[in-house]
Amino acid sequence: MINWKVILSIAKTHLLTKMKSTVTAALGVTFGIGAYITLVSFMTGLNGLLDGLVLNRTPHIHLYNEIEPSKKQPIALFDDFENAFNVVHSIRPKQSQKKIHNALPILNYLKNDEAVKGAVPQVQAQIFYISGSIELGGNLIGIDVMEEVRLSNFQDYIVEGTPEALKNNDNGILLGAGLAKKMSLEPGDRVQISTIAGDIFPLTIMGIYQSGLAEVDNIQSYVNLKTTQRILGEAENYITDINIKLWNMDKAVPMAREMEQQFDIKATDIKEANAQFETGSSIRNMITYAVSITLLIVAGFGIYNILNMLIYEKMKDIAILKATGFSGRDVQFIFLSQAMLIGIVGGILGLLIGFGLSVLIDNAPFETEALPTIKTFPVNYNALYYVIGIIFALISTFIAGYLPANKAKKIDPVRIIRGT
Amino acid sequence: MKLVLETKNINKHFYKPKDFHVLKDVTFGVEEGEFASIMGKSGSGKSTLLYILSTMDTDYTGELYLNNTLITGKHHQELSVIRNKNIGFVFQFHYLLSEFSVIENVMLPAKKLAEKSHSEIKHDAHEKLKMLHIEHLAEQRASRISGGEKQRVAIARALINNPTILMGDEPTGNLDSHNSENVFDIFKRLKEEVGLSLLVVTHDEDFAKRTDRIIEMEDGHILS
Ligand SMILES: Nc1ncnc2c1ncn2[C@@H]1O[C@H](COP(=O)(O)OP(=O)(O)O)[C@@H](O)[C@H]1O
Ligand SMILES: [Mg+2]
Numbered sequence: 001m002i003n004w005k006v007i008l009s010i011a012k013t014h015l016l017t018k019m020k021s022t023v024t025a026a027l028g029v030t031f032g033i034g035a036y037i038t039l040v041s042f043m044t045g046l047n048g049l050l051d052g053l054v055l056n057r058t059p060h061i062h063l064y065n066e067i068e069p070s071k072k073q074p075i076a077l078f079d080d081f082e083n084a085f086n087v088v089h090s091i092r093p094k095q096s097q098k099k100i101h102n103a104l105p106i107l108n109y110l111k112n113d114e115a116v117k118g119a120v121p122q123v124q125a126q127i128f129y130i131s132g133s134i135e136l137g138g139n140l141i142g143i144d145v146m147e148e149v150r151l152s153n154f155q156d157y158i159v160e161g162t163p164e165a166l167k168n169n170d171n172g173i174l175l176g177a178g179l180a181k182k183m184s185l186e187p188g189d190r191v192q193i194s195t196i197a198g199d200i201f202p203l204t205i206m207g208i209y210q211s212g213l214a215e216v217d218n219i220q221s222y223v224n225l226k227t228t229q230r231i232l233g234e235a236e237n238y239i240t241d242i243n244i245k246l247w248n249m250d251k252a253v254p255m256a257r258e259m260e261q262q263f264d265i266k267a268t269d270i271k272e273a274n275a276q277f278e279t280g281s282s283i284r285n286m287i288t289y290a291v292s293i294t295l296l297i298v299a300g301f302g303i304y305n306i307l308n309m310l311i312y313e314k315m316k317d318i319a320i321l322k323a324t325g326f327s328g329r330d331v332q333f334i335f336l337s338q339a340m341l342i343g344i345v346g347g348i349l350g351l352l353i354g355f356g357l358s359v360l361i362d363n364a365p366f367e368t369e370a371l372p373t374i375k376t377f378p379v380n381y382n383a384l385y386y387v388i389g390i391i392f393a394l395i396s397t398f399i400a401g402y403l404p405a406n407k408a409k410k411i412d413p414v415r416i417i418r419g420t
Numbered sequence: 421m422k423l424v425l426e427t428k429n430i431n432k433h434f435y436k437p438k439d440f441h442v443l444k445d446v447t448f449g450v451e452e453g454e455f456a457s458i459m460g461k462s463g464s465g466k467s468t469l470l471y472i473l474s475t476m477d478t479d480y481t482g483e484l485y486l487n488n489t490l491i492t493g494k495h496h497q498e499l500s501v502i503r504n505k506n507i508g509f510v511f512q513f514h515y516l517l518s519e520f521s522v523i524e525n526v527m528l529p530a531k532k533l534a535e536k537s538h539s540e541i542k543h544d545a546h547e548k549l550k551m552l553h554i555e556h557l558a559e560q561r562a563s564r565i566s567g568g569e570k571q572r573v574a575i576a577r578a579l580i581n582n583p584t585i586l587m588g589d590e591p592t593g594n595l596d597s598h599n600s601e602n603v604f605d606i607f608k609r610l611k612e613e614v615g616l617s618l619l620v621v622t623h624d625e626d627f628a629k630r631t632d633r634i635i636e637m638e639d640g641h642i643l644s
Binding site: 003005006009010013014017316317319320321322323324325326327328329330413414417418 | 496520528581
């Protein structure tokens with residue numbers, strides 16, 4: 001039977017009378033845990049930000065028609081050559097057909113699929129922007145504005161104007177920030193759009209769009225779906241791309257393959273599109289844990305040393321405790337609980353310091369062209385990291401305390417009392 | 421009379437630095453309420469015997485009985501409970517926990533035993549201190565009191581769980597004659613008033629003569 005009250009009161013007395021080494025040992029843990037919390041909050045905040053930068057804007061599945069030569073060449077349709085060895089040179093794709101066949105029924109079908117959070121149609125068009133004597137190549141994307149807002153944080157990247165204003169104006173355009181700068185245009189101004197066929201349309205600038213990726217902002221603008229269809233002279237069922245958001249991103253790969261089969265269409269999933277992205281995140285995580293664990297190991301050695309010294313000093317006390325009826329296990333627990341108390345106090349202090357530093361970082365101004373909606377450094381306050389932090393502290397102090405405590409357990413009181 | 425403590429053919433060797441037969445067929449007993457003393461030349465094995473009797477040393481052959489129960493061969497965990505409950509031990513060098521107060525030192529074995537509430541234990545500890553005329557020291561740090569006082573605190577601690585037997589290894593060896601006399605009087609009173617059994621190793625002829633029985637040791641043998 002273990003009498004925790006006595007054990008803890010002895011442990012407490014030891015710690016309080018050795019205040020200086022106790023504080024030193026606890027501070028070691030505090031630094032380790034504080035650094036862990038700060039780093040992990042900042043790094044995962046950064047991960048989240050970068051994920052948002054690319055992944056939020058990338059549809060989980062993207063459906064479009066790839067321009068490629070027919071796999072089945074006309075000669076294969078001839079029964080006469082069925083068993084012959086046919087060689088066709090210089091195959092070219094036939095006249096481009098960007099339109100998704102049966103786009104509207106597909107959209108309807110997808111909207112009824114339970115796994116799908118939303119599916120939005122887009123019409124992409126190659127155009128020229130004309131303002132005065134300047135003529136810039138680029139593309140125009142027709143979108144269902146409010147659905148984009150719902151599914152892809154679209155509004156976060158509108159630096160001037162509102163999505164509603166665009167939605168309500170069939171002659172409105174949301175101009176890319178780079179384009180606006182090059183052509184010295186502002187909301188309210190007009191810009192002319194020329195199609196490849198040469199037709200010219202005047203559009204009113206309803207707002208400015210800034211994605212943070214210069215190569216996008218320099219060429220791309222948004223208009224309503226209908227506007228692109230009108231500019232291209234196409235009907236309402238002319239849709240070049242369908243972007244799909246799923247409830248569960250992990251299903252993107254199998255579902256993309258399934259859709260390719262089902263709709264006879266090209267489908268890319270988010271994993272394909274951003275294969276390299278995960279690497280950055282995992283390297284940042286590795287740095288976080290490497291630094292934190294190093295600090296905790298250093299703290300652990302501190303605790304180990306201090307307890308070893310304490311046990312050396314307290315040999316006589318240990319002998320007395322054992323002579324008066326404390327078992328080896330009691331003595332072991334006395335020293336182990338000292339380590340754990342250091343771990344708990346140092347760990348909680350570390351959590352508080354980590355939290356404080358996170359708040360500080362969170363409020364530090366961080367403004368960059370590339371990220372229009374970000375004003376301060378990103379910080380991720382996930383309670384899980386605080387739980388992991390305190391568990392870290394307890395495990396490392398337990399390991400550091402275990403060996404000295406075990407030594408104390410095995411001390412032979414007779415040898416100490418004899419004085420040899 | 422009932423024997424509270426009994427040994428049968430206890431033998432012990434030290435194997436380092438070389439084989440040394442330190443206790444040879446030690447067989448004897450202490451009766452209930454008896455105040456016995458052990459005398460013998462330095463090196464005759466008195467301390468070694470006492471450590472075995474106190475259950476701290478288990479490396480021996482033969483049998484040890486406490487209240488007619490065989491103690492030999494029991495597990496360490498059990499032995500510490502027996503030590504806690506039934507055996508009070510007083511050393512030559514008082515051995516208090518220097519960071520604790522006097523009263524805390526006295527209370528510690530009772531807290532470990534955990535048979536009584538904190539306030540009862542505190543009350544008992546005050547009673548023991550009062551009996552030994554050191555109640556006024558209760559709240560002092562153990563490191564701040566004199567040698568004679570320390571030894572009395574150690575006796576109070578040894579008595580806190582009302583043990584079956586009190587053992588002492590030269591408890592007066594480090595005290596002046598006045599304090600030695602004092603300690604002897606305390607032992608005598610414990611025997612007479614409480615009926616405590618005592619087994620005390622001593623070099624002091626006067627001290628030994630006034631006990632009920634002197635056990636003579638020589639070269640690991642018991643002579644009488
Ligand atoms: N750990 C040990 N290893 C070897 N010899 C020891 C050890 N402890 C004691 N001795 C020897 O055993 C003998 C008895 O010692 P001890 O019991 O302390 O004698 P006493 O208390 O009667 O003076 C002595 O000769 C001593 O040197
Ligand atoms: Mg001795």
